[in-house]
Amino acid sequence: MTTPLGVLGLDALAEDTYRGLVALPSATAPHLAELLGRGTAEIMHALETLAARGLAARSGGDRDRFVAAPPTVALGTLLGQRHDDLRRAELAVATLAEEHRRAVAGRAISDLIEVITGVDGVRHRFDQIQRSAREEVRAFVTSRPVAVPREENAAEDKLVAKGVRYRVVIERAALDEPGTAEAALASVAAGEEIRVVEKLPVKLIMADRELALVSLPATEPARSEHGEPGAVMLHASGLLEALIALFEGTWARARPLRPTDSAALAPDDARILSLMLAGLTDRSISVHLGMSMRTVQRRVHFLMELAGVQTRIQLGWYAAREGWG
Structure with a gap:
């Protein structure tokens, strides 16, 4: 799965290292390795990667200590570059699509x-x-x-x-x-x-x-x-x-x-009505909902009484009018 900053070219370790560094005034590789539960060598490699991308820098004269570049500045620059890349890619896709449409127009079946x-x-x-x-x-x-x-x-x-x-x-x-x-x-x-x-x-x-x-x-x-x-x-x-x-x-x-979610109906009645309106038989509804067919039929008759109608077709009309389904 891509990490939140993966779209900017950072792998999971580099992102974790940058997040850890952002939360501190400054840090060394051993300190970050202890905080993140990783090896010192791989954290140092991640720090050097961040420094090369402009996301971190060595602190003053101490070559072993790093500070994070401000996220809005450093990541904003990367975002701008990625937006430019995407715009160029979109333009290229649009151009290719137009060429493809012209080619299709002359194709044989x-x-x-x-x-x-x-x-x-x-x-x-x-x-x-x-x-x-x-x-x-x-x-x-x-x-x-x-x-x-x-x-x-x-x-x-x-x-x-x-x-x-x-x-x-x-x-x-x-x-x-x-x-x-x-x-x-x-x-x-x-x-x-x-x-x-x-x-x-x-x-x-x-x-x-x-x-x-x-x-x-x-x-x-x-x-x-x-x-x-x-x-x-x-x-x-x-x-x-x-x-x-x-x-x-x-x-x-x-x-x-339609999912029936009217406050006037109990959840089971709402599901029965939705499946009934979709055309399922009582037997199919009973299998889907884990009920006996007699229970399904009893609940349908209850819905007909609630709506004051005599047939299932009338129940469908009433449900549509009242927003039940």
């Missing part, structure tokens, strides 16, 4: 499609496409994911936290799988937008309007001779625009999945 086979290859491309998104990720999630299970998708939460919009349509059968409904509700609470449909035609993920990865069914010939999963990666093209249109049409008719 065979150059816009890449066939990937094997779990590792699909996972690698899936991760690449996600991390390339700057504004939005669109995805269809079907039941029984083969290559990239939800719990192994670490990039998703990080991108949502950075402000990348996630719109995901989940096949209802996928919510019947253990842990999926709870994970979906947690994702919504974290900022994702998730909707549910009865059936999806394909599993896919799209980054902005630039890239898409479409998983191939088990019967497709693009699977390897050993039966491993396959996928097709698409670059910006009319075909990708068609997939975006497919997603938007599916999104428009799908049912929103």
